[in-house]
Amino acid sequence: MALRTLSALPGFSDSAFADRFNRIDRLFSQLTGDSPVASLPAYDLKKVDANNYLLNVSVPGWKEDELEIETVGGNLNISGKRAENESQDEQGWIYKGIRRSDFRLSFSLPEHARVSNAKLESGLLQLSIYQDIPESEKPRKIAIENANNVIEHHA
The missing domain is CATH 2.60.40.790 (Immunoglobulin-like)
Known part of the structure; x- marks a missing residue:
């Protein structure tokens, strides 16, 4: 679940608030032991x-x-x-945005x-x-008997 908000200043909101949310999410994840939302x-x-x-x-x-x-x-x-073996491939990257x-x-x-x-x-x-x-567990209609006739419900 990623936090996305609509803003008149999308560049400002993405850089300032999304980064703060990710930091808070990582902090709580360290405290609780759960995976951060952003890493899923x-x-x-x-x-x-x-x-x-x-x-x-x-x-x-x-x-x-x-x-x-x-x-x-x-x-x-x-x-x-x-x-x-991927840890050897970490050198030379300028930016790695794919988690x-x-x-x-x-x-x-x-x-x-x-x-x-x-x-x-x-x-x-x-x-x-x-x-x-299974057929035995599917919902089924039960007819209601009346003294004169049987009333059936149709699905």
Whole structure:
């Protein structure tokens, strides 16, 4: 979650206030042990149809072997850990604006949901999530019996 405000002076607000917010966020993160909001990758979640969802996580510059996806106890965990050899590549950069810090995202999966596919393409990690609700657990209408006739409710 990034803090964005509309301003008549966008250059001033971005440099003065956004930097202060990031510093405060890092300070609280050090105190609580949580990951700073700014260091977590952005994501989109889309409902494709009644049973399918698409989760896109922005991970520019990450490789497949640096990312891990796992489901544990109804939670979907996505984490990224930098390769050790990247520390040698730190020399010569004038500015590095693409965040490459380790991260961990967690999502609660709905019951009967599973990740059916994952692919990394153009800096986006795309996960297809399928939710298959058994017929026995789907909502159903119950007819109300009357002495003379049966009243049915139609969905």
